[in-house]
Amino acid sequence: MPNESTLLEFKNVTMRFGGVTALSDVDISVGKGEIAALIGPNGAGKTTVFNIVTGVYQPTQGEVRFKGESIVGKKRSEITRMGLARTFQNIRLFAEMTALENVLVGADAHSKSSVPGAILTLPRKRREEREAHERANELMSFMGISKQAHLLAKGLPYGDQRRLEICRALATNPEVLLLDEPAAGFNPVEKEILGEQIRAIRDRGYTVLLIEHDMSLVMGISDRVMVLDFGTKIADEIPSEIQRDPRVIAAYLGVPVDAS
Amino acid sequence: MNFSTLTSQFGALTFDGLVLGAIYALVALGYTLVYGVLRLINFAHSEIFMLGTFGALLSAHAIGLNAESAPRSGLALIGTFLLVTIVAMAISGLAAVLLERIAYRGLRRRGAGRLTVLISAIGASLFLQEAVALWRGRNYETFPRFLEKEVWFTLFGADIRSDKVLILVSAALMMIALERFVSVTRLGRGIRAVAQNQDTSVLMGVNIDRVVTLTFLIGGLMAGFAGSLNQVYFEQTRFSIGIVLGVKAFTAAVLGGIGNLRGALLGGLVLGVVESYGAAIFGGSWKDVVAFVILVLVLMFRPSGLLGETLQKARA
Amino acid sequence: MKYLSSVTDAVGDRWRELPKATQRLLTVIFIAGIAVLPMVQIPLLDTPQTDFPSLLFDKIGLYVLMGIGLNVVVGKAGLLDLGYVAFFAIGGYTMAQIGTLLHWSFWLILPLGVVIAMSAGAILGLPTLRLRGDYLAIVTLGFGEIIRITAVNVDWLGANRGVPNIPWPAAIGPLNFEDILNPKPFYWVLLALIILVIWLLKRIDRSRVGRAWEAIREDEDAAELMGVQTLKFKLWAFSIGAGIGGMGGVLFASKVGFISPDNFPLTLSVMFLAIVVLGGSGNIPGVILGALAISYIPERLRGFSEYRVLLFGAALVIMMNLRPQGLLPRRIRGKVI
Numbered sequence: 001m002p003n004e005s006t007l008l009e010f011k012n013v014t015m016r017f018g019g020v021t022a023l024s025d026v027d028i029s030v031g032k033g034e035i036a037a038l039i040g041p042n043g044a045g046k047t048t049v050f051n052i053v054t055g056v057y058q059p060t061q062g063e064v065r066f067k068g069e070s071i072v073g074k075k076r077s078e079i080t081r082m083g084l085a086r087t088f089q090n091i092r093l094f095a096e097m098t099a100l101e102n103v104l105v106g107a108d109a110h111s112k113s114s115v116p117g118a119i120l121t122l123p124r125k126r127r128e129e130r131e132a133h134e135r136a137n138e139l140m141s142f143m144g145i146s147k148q149a150h151l152l153a154k155g156l157p158y159g160d161q162r163r164l165e166i167c168r169a170l171a172t173n174p175e176v177l178l179l180d181e182p183a184a185g186f187n188p189v190e191k192e193i194l195g196e197q198i199r200a201i202r203d204r205g206y207t208v209l210l211i212e213h214d215m216s217l218v219m220g221i222s223d224r225v226m227v228l229d230f231g232t233k234i235a236d237e238i239p240s241e242i243q244r245d246p247r248v249i250a251a252y253l254g255v256p257v258d259a260s
Numbered sequence: 261m262n263f264s265t266l267t268s269q270f271g272a273l274t275f276d277g278l279v280l281g282a283i284y285a286l287v288a289l290g291y292t293l294v295y296g297v298l299r300l301i302n303f304a305h306s307e308i309f310m311l312g313t314f315g316a317l318l319s320a321h322a323i324g325l326n327a328e329s330a331p332r333s334g335l336a337l338i339g340t341f342l343l344v345t346i347v348a349m350a351i352s353g354l355a356a357v358l359l360e361r362i363a364y365r366g367l368r369r370r371g372a373g374r375l376t377v378l379i380s381a382i383g384a385s386l387f388l389q390e391a392v393a394l395w396r397g398r399n400y401e402t403f404p405r406f407l408e409k410e411v412w413f414t415l416f417g418a419d420i421r422s423d424k425v426l427i428l429v430s431a432a433l434m435m436i437a438l439e440r441f442v443s444v445t446r447l448g449r450g451i452r453a454v455a456q457n458q459d460t461s462v463l464m465g466v467n468i469d470r471v472v473t474l475t476f477l478i479g480g481l482m483a484g485f486a487g488s489l490n491q492v493y494f495e496q497t498r499f500s501i502g503i504v505l506g507v508k509a510f511t512a513a514v515l516g517g518i519g520n521l522r523g524a525l526l527g528g529l530v531l532g533v534v535e536s537y538g539a540a541i542f543g544g545s546w547k548d549v550v551a552f553v554i555l556v557l558v559l560m561f562r563p564s565g566l567l568g569e570t571l572q573k574a575r576a
Numbered sequence: 577m578k579y580l581s582s583v584t585d586a587v588g589d590r591w592r593e594l595p596k597a598t599q600r601l602l603t604v605i606f607i608a609g610i611a612v613l614p615m616v617q618i619p620l621l622d623t624p625q626t627d628f629p630s631l632l633f634d635k636i637g638l639y640v641l642m643g644i645g646l647n648v649v650v651g652k653a654g655l656l657d658l659g660y661v662a663f664f665a666i667g668g669y670t671m672a673q674i675g676t677l678l679h680w681s682f683w684l685i686l687p688l689g690v691v692i693a694m695s696a697g698a699i700l701g702l703p704t705l706r707l708r709g710d711y712l713a714i715v716t717l718g719f720g721e722i723i724r725i726t727a728v729n730v731d732w733l734g735a736n737r738g739v740p741n742i743p744w745p746a747a748i749g750p751l752n753f754e755d756i757l758n759p760k761p762f763y764w765v766l767l768a769l770i771i772l773v774i775w776l777l778k779r780i781d782r783s784r785v786g787r788a789w790e791a792i793r794e795d796e797d798a799a800e801l802m803g804v805q806t807l808k809f810k811l812w813a814f815s816i817g818a819g820i821g822g823m824g825g826v827l828f829a830s831k832v833g834f835i836s837p838d839n840f841p842l843t844l845s846v847m848f849l850a851i852v853v854l855g856g857s858g859n860i861p862g863v864i865l866g867a868l869a870i871s872y873i874p875e876r877l878r879g880f881s882e883y884r885v886l887l888f889g890a891a892l893v894i895m896m897n898l899r900p901q902g903l904l905p906r907r908i909r910g911k912v913i
Contacts, residue, residue: 009757057800069851073631077803077805077806079802080800080803081803082803085802086801091797093788093797093798094798094799095794097790097791101787101790105784105791105802105804106787106802107603108787108803110805111784113783114808114812118780118784119779119780121779125783129783132784169802172785172802287811299708301713317858328612366897367896367897372896375650377896378713378901379656379853379892379896380892380897381897382889382892383888383891384889384893385890386846386889387886387889387893388889389885389889390885394886495656503721507718511714514711523896543729545725546729548721548725552719552721552722556703556704556718559703559704559705560703563711
């Protein structure tokens with residue numbers, strides 16, 4: 001529940017597209033240092049939540065606050081630089097850039113130098129460039145993909161592309177990391193490793209909001225699970241409670257979970 | 261700047277602007293339809309229009325129409341107009357379908373980027389222009405007059421002239437026909453379905469290739485029709501006639517809300533009238549600048565156009 | 577096409593594998609070779625209309641410069657500018673007007689022309705760069721025409737008569753620009769400017785600005801969601817490109833001494849674009865190769881020149897379908913370290 005440690009907060013958020021209501025009167029909160037999961041059947045509105053948080057959509061009604069400040073109507077790049085970064089359900093890397101450059105783009109989010117700095121090689125530009133490289137290299141070794149640093153992103157194996165997306169988002173130095181189905185297409189071993197990595201990310205001080213279909217992963221790492229169904233939040237509990245919640249079971253009985 | 265012309269000839273300027281606007285609107289329909297379905301600006305559409313003007317010209321030559329032949333009337337007149345127009349439409353329609361096959365289809369299947377598609381379209385546009393330039397020369401060719409340009413009466417200072425009435429009336433009929441087609445027929449529903457959601461439409465059994473072909477065909481037919489009307493009105497054409505008209509028709513489509521059929525109509529008429537006023541105020545040589553400035557202003561302040569985007573929401 | 581590309585790919589790979597020092601040395605030798613080109617008479621290179629040394633400035637050198645400038649916009653940032661000739665014209669008219677009316681020196685007008693063209697780029701870019709990329713294509717196409725129509729209609733700009741007696745640059749040391757029959761001084765100035773521009777662009781390219789451009793080109797939405805201020809960097813790309821175009825215009829006007837709206841037709845924009853696309857959007861060697869092909873081949877094949885736009889149009893369609901990455905693609909794989 002919202003308290004002083006709440007970082008991200010949805011208050012009565014409604015999102016309509018034409019006649020379709022994707023989210024209706026949804027409250028969500030993510031507290032500092034937790035791994036919160038957002039689950040629900042396909043089309044329940046999970047990715048819409050991410051799109052609202054990151055400024056892709058403007059909510060029809062309601063408030064979205066980050067560290068107490070409303071982020072509705074802010075520019076997407078500004079929201080990212082405030083400390084909210086995401087990955088994408090369908091991988092959206094910069095395909096023709098190397099893995100390292102992808103991460104550097106994220107790390108550049110906090111650089112201030114621009115064309116004059118680049119032409120004159122100002123000291124600030126050099127410092128920022130060095131710091132960005134350090135951060136990028138460190139994150140890539142943390143996610144175990146340093147060997148691929150100089151390959152083009154499109155040439156990376158599928159799993160590494162997913163890991164690279166996480167790296168790129170982390171490079172922006174977010175307070176809340178939003179992961180949109182990071183384990184999609186992973187085998188059980190890879191999921192296991194990813195679970196460990198997400199925990200490690202949290203232990204580094206990042207807060208994680210996770211969309212995931214794989215129940216064992218969600219139940220294994222989350223501190224709290226929120227369930228969306230047809231655009232409304234039907235549960236918000238710790239994992240062990242969720243599994244027993246009759247509303248959640250009902251929601252999942254009608255529509256089979258595409259648990260992979 | 262000269263506002264006295266604008267005030268003294270307001271009626272005439274408005275009427276002439278509407279005539280011009282009807283031609284813009286017909287061409288704008290092609291941009292809007294293709295954009296609605298494929299989310300792509302058919303850059304070579306201006307050349308489809310240009311080919312239509314030549315279709316009209318060549319068919320007029322073929323039936324031995326020349327400036328000296330006596331002005332026709334009655335059935336002969338209607339027959340001539342229909343023949344010339346149908347040939348123009350057929351040529352433009354065919355060209356549009358071929359254009360899609362050659363310049364777009366492969367790229368679309370491959371999911372190529374916007375820039376790639378656009379450059380392919382520019383290539384096709386250059387090719388068509390130059391092909392016509394090499395074939396017909398680079399100078400204007402005159403279209404023989406078959407309809408006596410007779411002023412029937414004057415209304416609010418506007419000369420209600422035979423050719424202008426023909427353009428307005430036939431363009432209106434054509435647009436009503438198109439609107440009926442898209443909203444009532446099964447093929448029209450296919451177009452709207454694909455415009456709304458391509459993936460879902462495929463799942464629902466819509467044949468995308470056929471819908472795309474049809475979309476280009478309709479756009480081409482409208483452009484050919486506009487080409488014929490343009491000949492009746494301006495009585496001349498050459499290889500490069502499509503460029504400026506294309507920019508204007510595109511402006512009309514954006515002004516009305518690209519992807520929106522009624523928007524194209526409204527945008528065309530508004531643009532035609534505003535351009536007519538603009539030419540009166542700033543002088544005729546600046547009229548092409550007016551359209552461009554409008555385009556930039558619309559993009560700045562109302563990028564979704566007067567009626568909003570999307571084909572599926574407009575019931576047309 | 578396949579064969580050619582495998583050759584260019586191999587050359588690119590070999591180059592990247594060379595040590596830094598060797599690369600530098602080869603670059604210096606290459607530049608020196610280019611610089612002495614107009615001194616050597618190679619009859620084989622002369623074309624039916626012009627001797628090769630004259631051709632080196634206009635068109636080859638100018639096309640290289642314009643290609644490099646437009647490449648920043650199209651190749652790097654992925655913004656399709658179909659009216660690049662507008663900035664060339666702005667530079668040209670800046671030189672013409674200020675040179676003939678205020679009698680400023682070419683060496684002062686040159687930076688001024690760049691600044692004016694950059695400002696024009698920023699003014700045009702600010703409202704339009706927010707929008708979807710394909711709108712930009714149409715707006716820039718219109719802009720190119722507007723600039724030409726303006727030149728035609730404004731009496732002060734010489735209208736259709738054009739502007740004659742545009743001054744040549746003041747001599748610097750032994751370099752005297754007065755002799756119209758000697759193309760060398762202009763060529764060397766142009767060459768120096770091209771090298772300067774490439775050097776500056778390389779610096780920008782290796783910074784976050786270059787990365788931001790590439791990210792925008794690859795996926796603008798994703799770039800913005802990763803914190804890239806897309807509008808700001810698109811504006812930079814657009815106005816840097818515009819500035820280089822203006823630079824080309826100033827040089828051109830001062831060299832030919834007389835300009836009129838006919839010097840800035842729509843087709844010139846298309847030729848500039850062709851250079852970038854043919855060469856392989858995004859890399860400078862490719863653009864230079866593209867500029868050579870577009871400027872030299874038609875001069876050489878005067879007989880075919882009538883068909884060149886036709887062939888070029890067909891080539892664009894075929895190329896986009898078969899080898900959209902151009903003759904020298906941006907990068908086949910990442911740098912191997």
